[in-house]
Amino acid sequence: MDLGLQGRKAIVCASTRGLGRGCAEALSAEGATVVVNGRTQEAAEQTAEAIRRATGGTVLAVGGDVSTKEGQAALLAACPDPDILVNNNAGPPRKDFRDLDRTAMLDGVVQNMVTPVELLQAVLDGMVARRFGRIVNITSSSVLMPIAGLDLSSGARAGLTAFLAGICRQVAASNVTINNMLPGKMDTDRLRSGLRWGAGQAGISEEEEADRQRRVIPAGRFGTAEEFGKVCAFLCSEHAGYITGRNFLLDGGLVPTAF
Structure with a gap:
């Protein structure tokens, strides 16, 4: 299936490894120009070159912490009018909730809720004007089923999900979609x-x-990053314009729900 991504421009946050890299590779394989991002320029360059060799695509490298204004500005300077935004970021480490102080809690909310909202604020109106936009947020199966020690990560990601539930419906008529991918044990x-x-x-x-x-x-x-990335690529495709505000659980059946 041709996903209709040839020539589209994508920003994939935190994409030098893991699920972010899987998404960047899949989008590049479908013909999108992809901006990969890592904490350092060296890591981003190494990943970009590896993806170029694998896909033959155009891949740009941007180093910087996406949670900072400087990191976000660097991404948007490299790709000021993206058609696709894949929000991804490291979550806070496992820790008993009793050991979380205010600073740690605020940092976790910035990482996993505030940062994707800030990037969405920067790109959403342009997508609406161009009448094409695909935003995919990588959250976690812990939004639906708690995981011991990840209470802060779960809470921040659930907050993002709720925050965007109304916004996605405001822009759906402009062919702009916002969906969430919930990885299980990848x-x-x-x-x-x-x-x-x-x-x-x-x-x-x-x-x-x-x-x-x-x-x-x-x-x-x-699960594997490769199969995760391919699902992401479909959600970013021209065929997925009627899918928005959904949570896609990729967990091999681990979360025991019927709906």
Whole structure:
């Protein structure tokens, strides 16, 4: 299927590794010009070159922390009129809620709620004027089902989901969509960090903890960044204009809900 992304311009935040990189690779493979972003220019350049070699596409590299005004300005300078925005950012580390002070809580909300809203504010009106826009927010399955130690991340991402639920309906008639992707247990650095934490809590090896977690997933495995990226590419396609305000759970059946 031709997704109609040839020549489209995309910003993918926090995309030097993991799910963000999977999205950047998939969009580039479909012909979009992609801006990749990492904390450092070196990391962004390395990722951009790797994606160029894999896809033959045009890939721009922007270093900087997307949670800062400087980082956001650098992204928008590289691509001032994106057709696609994939919001992604690191979440706060696992921590018992009792150990969270005010600074940590505010930082978590900035990372996982305020930052994507600020970027949306910067690009949404241009998308409306051009009558094409696709915004995808990478949140978490923890928006629907709590994960021990990730209360701050879950709360901030759920806040983003609620914040955008009304906004997405204001711009739908202009062929601008806003959707959320909720990863479950995906084989990323974030997952490996969680496995180490869980293994330490249970007094077992990291591989034993990985086996234990795989067994509770109906699909029997962890997800991959590649398959996640391909779902993202479809949501950004010309065929997805009638899909907005939805939460797409990619978890191998882990969250036991009917609706």
